[in-house]
Amino acid sequence: MADVPQPLTKPAGATGRGGSAVLAALTSRAVIAPIAAVVVFLVLWELLVWANGWPDYVMASPSDLPPAYAQYWELFLIMGWQTLWRTVVGLVVAVIFGVLVGMVMGFSRVMRDALYPLLVGFNAIPKATVVPIVALLFVGQHDFNTVLIAFMISFFPIAVSVSIGLSTLEPEYRDILRSLGASQATIFWKIALPKTLPEFFGALKVAVTLAFIGTNLMEIVSPHGRGLGALFDSGKTNSNYPLMFAVLIALAFLGIVLYYVVVALEKIFAGWAERSPG
Amino acid sequence: MQNLIEIKGVRHAYQTQSGPLPVLDGLEIAVPEGGFVAVVGPSGCGKSTLTKLVAGLLKPDEGEVWLHGEKVKSPRSTVGMAFQNPVMLEWRTILQNVMLPLEIVPTKMTRRQKEDRARYLLDLVGLAGFEGKRPSELSGGMRQRASLCRALVHSPEVLILDEPFGALDAFTREDLWQIMHQVKEKEPFTGVLITHDLRESIFLADQVVVLSGRPARTQYVLDVGTTGTRDLDHLYTAEASEMLATLRHQIEVAQGRAPAEPEQTATPDLPPGSAAQGMA
Incomplete structure (x- = not known):
């Protein structure tokens, strides 16, 4: 589930020719290619269901989805928003916590040796088993619980990437700045932090999808009727199979949106790390 | 003396x-x-x-x-330092890399003066015209020249x-030896x-x-x-x-x-x- 699709990168070397025509061509390719892929996917899915003659309780086909969306449109908006904001909050907490832990581990060997087993052990625990514990621990705090699980499942890659980024800083950088009398804080802001950004964004792309898993685990398992997970669950209870598939697709859509937000942030803050191919 | x-x-x-x-x-x-x-x-x-x-x-x-x-x-x-590995900050242009020490050392120079100083040094080592390039666009010898400018920018x-x-080919090395003398003058x-x-x-x-x-x-x-x-x-x-x-x-x-x-x-x-x- 943590698989991350390859980012669609524009060929950066082609900017020299200038002109809006080139830009438009690039944009169209970057937009048309993924859309075409989605269309092909939907057609194959439809064909698969049609060829096997599956009824919608075995597997819904894409053509079953629009009615489901139309019928529950308002629920999709409300629940989708609930899922989205809780995922984003969980992710933000994961970024803050993960960066802090990564900094501690990146700058101190002792802390790295001390914390790694703990972190790995914690990460190895399936979060589905943590969900009932958390639900019992903070009974009724549904928003809090959901954010907590989203955070717990997604901070690990961030912490690890930041710590690796910081601990692999070439000693020459440090020597040059220290020989000029720079403080540790200056070295962090001027060099360590920007140098770690590419690794950080790589981890964030993984964390985005993980956070969605966390949010939905809580929404499905814990009966509070909030979020797309709850909508999925109600589809299941009411044997409304097209609704269940519609939720899955909606989740995928939200995941893609958030993923591309991260890609856009990466372009802004760490675009320098992307080299032109060849 | x-x-x-x-x-x-x-x-x-x-x-x-x-x-x-x-x-x-x-x-x-x-x-x-x-x-x-x-x-x-x-x-x-x-x-x-x-x-x-x-x-x-x-x-x-x-x-x-x-x-x-x-x-x-x-x-x-x-003190200014340059190493065998001419580490450059990849997210900065060559000019910004050379100006780095001036951001740390206390100086009364204005932004304009700092930039002029960096440009002057880059010109001195034959890197005029490369100010806006990224370090990844430069060859090893050019990076080493820029590294030299960075080491000297705060006088x-x-x-x-x-x-x-050490890591350069023989001709580039001899080139840089001569540049060193010009710079020192x-x-x-x-x-x-x-x-x-x-x-x-x-x-x-x-x-x-x-x-x-x-x-x-x-x-x-x-x-x-x-x-x-x-x-x-x-x-x-x-x-x-x-x-x-x-x-x-x-x-x-x-x-x-x-x-x-x-x-x-x-x-x-x-x-x-x-x-x-x-x-x-």
Whole structure:
């Protein structure tokens, strides 16, 4: 589930020719290619269901989805928003916590040796088993619980990437700045932090999808009727199979949106790390 | 003349798991203001430790390092450094990379002046027109030139060069040797060059210090006898060959491959003026 699709990168070397025509061509390719892929996917899915003659309780086909969306449109908006904001909050907490832990581990060997087993052990625990514990621990705090699980499942890659980024800083950088009398804080802001950004964004792309898993685990398992997970669950209870598939697709859509937000942030803050191919 | 850099009886050891590892044991180096010393010696003999001591990044266990009549206790901004690996901040342009020290060292310069200073230096090393490029767009030699500009941008009294040309091809290296002389003429500094290249040492420096094997002490000091700019042809004179032969021999002694005193083995100490046979 943590698989991350390859980012669609524009060929950066082609900017020299200038002109809006080139830009438009690039944009169209970057937009048309993924859309075409989605269309092909939907057609194959439809064909698969049609060829096997599956009824919608075995597997819904894409053509079953629009009615489901139309019928529950308002629920999709409300629940989708609930899922989205809780995922984003969980992710933000994961970024803050993960960066802090990564900094501690990146700058101190002792802390790295001390914390790694703990972190790995914690990460190895399936979060589905943590969900009932958390639900019992903070009974009724549904928003809090959901954010907590989203955070717990997604901070690990961030912490690890930041710590690796910081601990692999070439000693020459440090020597040059220290020989000029720079403080540790200056070295962090001027060099360590920007140098770690590419690794950080790589981890964030993984964390985005993980956070969605966390949010939905809580929404499905814990009966509070909030979020797309709850909508999925109600589809299941009411044997409304097209609704269940519609939720899955909606989740995928939200995941893609958030993923591309991260890609856009990466372009802004760490675009320098992307080299032109060849 | 007062010596700008003075290293007196420096001893230093690194703490390792199997006990202290002495790297420097009785180091004596004196460089007058505007002088240029090259330090050569077997690999792993503590040359890089020496640069850290001069830069104030390390404190010696024993002995003293003096810069401009002051004992070095902590890093000082009157030092510029360039390394074999010309690390550049990939997210900055070349110009911004060169200006980095000016963001750290206290200075009264305006932003405009800082930029002009960086542009001037880049022009001096032949990188005019590359100010806006990213480091990844430059060749190794060009990056090393930019690294040199960064080391000089805050007008340091002392320039420490830790094998800066070691990773470059022979032609690029000779190119940069000449650029070094041009730069020193326009931007006077007192230089410490760590190198493995004996030709480089006598081409750039006024005195060459040979360190013994680890733990290193000053084993031999060669007076190059020339100061300031010189020609590459100078390297192909009998005089230069003789110096190279002497240094070569001293390195062999430092490596423990030749006896120190009775010098009638492989590379004899040549009487002045005679042709030398061995080139480094």
